[in-house]
Amino acid sequence: xxxxxxxxxxxxxxxxxxxxxxxxxxxxxxxxxxxxxxxxxxxxxxxxxxxxxxxxxxxxxxxxxxxxxxxxxxxxxxxxxxxxxxxxxxxxxxxxxxxxxxxxxxxxxxxxxxxxxxxxxxxxxxxxxxxxxxxxxxxxxxxxxxxxxxxxxxxxxxxxxxxxxxxxxxxxxxxxxxxxxxxxxxxxxxxxxxxxxxxxxxxxxxxxxxxxxxxxxxxxxxxxxxxxxxxxxxxxxxxx
Amino acid sequence: xxxxxxxxxxxxxxxxxxxxxxxxxxxxxxxxxxxxxxxxxxxxxxxxxxxxxxxxxxxxxxxxxxxxxxxxxxxxxxxxxxxxxxxxxxxxxxxxxxxxxxxxxxxxxxxxxxxxxxxxxxxxxxxxxxxxxxxxxxxxxxxxxxxxxxxxxxxxxxxxxxxxxxxxxxxxxxxxxxxxxxxxxxxxxxxxxxxxxxxxxxxxxxxxxxxxxxxxxxxxxxxxxxxxxxxxxxxxxxxxxxxxxxxxxxxxxxxxxxxxxxxxxxxxxxxxxxxxxxxxxxxxxxxxxxxxxxxxxxxxxxxxxxxxxxxxxxxxxxxxxxxxxxxxxxxxxxxxxxxxxxxxxxxxxxxxxxxxxxxxxxxxxxxxxxxxxxxxxxxxxxxxxxxxxxxxxxxxxxxxxxxxxxxxxxxxxxxxxxxxxxxxxxxxxxxxxxxxxxxxxxxxxxxxxxxxxxxxxxxxxxxxxxxxxxxxxxxxxxxxxxxxxxxxxxxxxxxxxxx
Numbered sequence: 001x002x003x004x005x006x007x008x009x010x011x012x013x014x015x016x017x018x019x020x021x022x023x024x025x026x027x028x029x030x031x032x033x034x035x036x037x038x039x040x041x042x043x044x045x046x047x048x049x050x051x052x053x054x055x056x057x058x059x060x061x062x063x064x065x066x067x068x069x070x071x072x073x074x075x076x077x078x079x080x081x082x083x084x085x086x087x088x089x090x091x092x093x094x095x096x097x098x099x100x101x102x103x104x105x106x107x108x109x110x111x112x113x114x115x116x117x118x119x120x121x122x123x124x125x126x127x128x129x130x131x132x133x134x135x136x137x138x139x140x141x142x143x144x145x146x147x148x149x150x151x152x153x154x155x156x157x158x159x160x161x162x163x164x165x166x167x168x169x170x171x172x173x174x175x176x177x178x179x180x181x182x183x184x185x186x187x188x189x190x191x192x193x194x195x196x197x198x199x200x201x202x203x204x205x206x207x208x209x210x211x212x213x214x215x216x217x218x219x220x221x222x223x224x225x226x227x228x229x230x231x232x233x234x235x236x237x238x239x240x
Numbered sequence: 241x242x243x244x245x246x247x248x249x250x251x252x253x254x255x256x257x258x259x260x261x262x263x264x265x266x267x268x269x270x271x272x273x274x275x276x277x278x279x280x281x282x283x284x285x286x287x288x289x290x291x292x293x294x295x296x297x298x299x300x301x302x303x304x305x306x307x308x309x310x311x312x313x314x315x316x317x318x319x320x321x322x323x324x325x326x327x328x329x330x331x332x333x334x335x336x337x338x339x340x341x342x343x344x345x346x347x348x349x350x351x352x353x354x355x356x357x358x359x360x361x362x363x364x365x366x367x368x369x370x371x372x373x374x375x376x377x378x379x380x381x382x383x384x385x386x387x388x389x390x391x392x393x394x395x396x397x398x399x400x401x402x403x404x405x406x407x408x409x410x411x412x413x414x415x416x417x418x419x420x421x422x423x424x425x426x427x428x429x430x431x432x433x434x435x436x437x438x439x440x441x442x443x444x445x446x447x448x449x450x451x452x453x454x455x456x457x458x459x460x461x462x463x464x465x466x467x468x469x470x471x472x473x474x475x476x477x478x479x480x481x482x483x484x485x486x487x488x489x490x491x492x493x494x495x496x497x498x499x500x501x502x503x504x505x506x507x508x509x510x511x512x513x514x515x516x517x518x519x520x521x522x523x524x525x526x527x528x529x530x531x532x533x534x535x536x537x538x539x540x541x542x543x544x545x546x547x548x549x550x551x552x553x554x555x556x557x558x559x560x561x562x563x564x565x566x567x568x569x570x571x572x573x574x575x576x577x578x579x580x581x582x583x584x585x586x587x588x589x590x591x592x593x594x595x596x597x598x599x600x601x602x603x604x605x606x607x608x609x610x611x612x613x614x615x616x617x618x619x620x621x622x623x624x625x626x627x628x629x630x631x632x633x634x635x636x637x638x639x640x641x642x643x644x645x646x647x648x649x650x651x652x653x654x655x656x657x658x659x660x661x662x663x664x665x666x667x668x669x670x671x672x673x674x675x676x677x678x679x680x681x682x683x684x685x686x687x688x689x690x691x692x693x694x695x696x697x698x699x700x701x702x703x704x705x706x707x708x709x710x711x712x713x714x715x716x717x718x719x720x721x722x723x724x725x726x727x728x729x730x731x732x733x734x735x736x737x738x739x
Binding site (some may be wrong): 063073103118132135 | 418437571590598599600602607609610614618620621622623624631632639644646650653654655657658659660661662663665691693712714716720721737738
């Protein structure tokens with residue numbers, strides 16, 4: 001076994017660089033399969049195109065597959081975005097699971113043809129919704145799983161242990177499923193992407209069609225941690 | 241050429257198929273329906289302990305006290321299942337099969353391409369026959385049927401070869417083979433056999449040497465037929481049968497089953513056996529039928545339709561397990577049966593848009609688990625009713641088939657935000673001024689109403705007891721949120737929040 005000197009002057013210099021090169025060579029011989037250099041551009045990750053230009057544009061393609069995306073709907077419009085996503089997915093004949101945390105989804109605004117591929121799980125509370133999500137994510141047959149908790153009371157949401165989200169992240173990682181959690185406040189600790197909605201409706205909103213209303217909603221990309229669990233400082237990027 | 245599959249002690253092995261670990265232990269088989277049950281068949285280990293056929297169970301127990309739990313009873317259903325398994329295995333080698341006797345099956349090997357020993361030879365190559373015989377033994381071993389295989393030029397000779405095989409025998413020189421056999425193997429009557437013994441005839445070679453005419457003169461027409469057999473000149477047409485299309489395994493438990501573990505143990509073994517049998521016929525399971533009988537005599541019957549026909553043991557076992565996990569019975573189980581309906585495997589090519597499920601069986605199981613979690617009326621696909629009544633929909637099972645093409649949207653897109661419903665609607669106290677709601681008091685919101693749109697009047701089903709009549713309002717509360725409230729006969733309710 002060759003020894004490598006790692007004690008080097010704090011300001012670096014040729015000796016330090018030589019040591020690093022030597023260490024890299026040694027590691028390369030010891031672990032030949034490990035990639036020792038970082039590629040300039042990481043390959044694009046597969047994503048689920050929602051058909052909403054704001055989301056697909058911000059996330060460069062759509063909701064990441066094998067990762068959790070959190071959509072924070074603090075002031076409303078979560079249900080409208082959800083309905084729009086379901087409508088577009090229905091038109092594209094995609095299979096979606098909707099885990100409804102408080103059984104509030106209104107199917108009457110869609111038609112039967114659009115809902116043919118929808119699995120709707122009507123839960124009574126957040127705890128039951130998380131159990132159902134666990135089962136559906138393990139299944140791996142769905143293109144998109146949506147967990148809607150944005151109207152659940154905060155007393156229920158506070159009882160969700162933080163580890164639950166990490167468990168769900170581990171489940172979804174190897175699957176080709178995208179997972180969207182709609183919440184009323186930022187709570188999904190393992191979310192790779194967090195989007196927040198900023199919009200409020202008035203009675204005049206009834207003068208506008210669904211697509212027009214959605215196009216006016218502001219989506220803010222709050223965080224995007226690539227490959228790490230550390231959440232960087234929020235990046236204020238606004239669509240529309 | 242013909243092949244005979246012979247299973248020694250067939251009745252015993254039919255029973256031991258469900259418990260193959262007992263093959264090497266002392267086990268005897270009796271028939272409890274007899275007035276005085278005697279040992280009919282026994283394992284090699286039991287014979288080594290001095291037990292033999294014809295002993296009573298008491299005598300057998302006296303010889304071997306360890307036999308106490310190993311006295312098995314004949315089971316007609318298990319014998320039937322073993323016969324079907326044997327014939328299905330035979331059919332996987334040749335379409336011409338005959339069920340000769342219990343545990344004996346004769347196969348016509350004509351047309352199997354065995355006559356390729358050489359350009360000038362019409363005799364099959366011995367190595368090919370050996371290979372075929374060994375393959376039969378391997379497949380039968382998967383079915384827990386220890387067999388002997390004989391291959392010869394006629395059915396009678398093949399049967400003799402199978403009985404003498406250890407465990408596979410290919411007869412190339414019939415004269416040499418027959419002459420070495422004991423005279424008892426020819427199937428003579430007791431009288432003829434005793435005369436031959438008195439004459440000092442012990443082998444078929446000695447019997448044939450007596451000559452055809454002297455034998456018929458002294459012993460009559462029976463000796464003539466025996467001589468034909470002993471010289472391998474006699475042949476017979478096979479009584480061909482169709483392949484059994486039933487795939488069923490069953491057992492009657494000696495001790496009642498009260499917990500799920502022993503039941504699952506036997507069930508998995510049955511499932512493996514059924515799938516081996518199906519695979520031999522190039523089928524997969526399309527439907528499973530589970531039959532239980534309780535101590536009270538009450539039967540239980542459950543059919544499992546398999547969304548994507550498969551021969552995967554794990555998938556099918558999970559399906560059974562998920563169901564049994566939630567099954568509660570008042571009485572213990574005394575009998576179990578499992579049948580499989582054969583079908584063809586379905587293959588899909590996955591497209592860009594995944595309208596076909598990747599693993600329908602797993603999805604079916606997930607649906608069962610979700611149903612157990614939230615209830616059957618709360619999982620599925622919503623289907624809108626043909627009604628103007630608000631929130632009129634029913635839940636249907638999720639389609640496991642490919643999703644239909646969606647027609648382009650003809651109706652215009654809805655206007656306004658989406659409604660998030662409160663189910664059931666929340667009762668609310670509404671203050672009305674100038675026929676318009678001005679304030680709300682409920683668990684959802686308490687305060688004044690800033691703006692209101694309405695009323696939207698609707699009614700329906702006036703012709704029956706389900707009649708409804710309502711006034712709907714869309715209101716903006718002082719907190720800025722939009723609610724839908726409605727006035728019905730029962731009072732005011734908040735139906736949901738616009739979100």
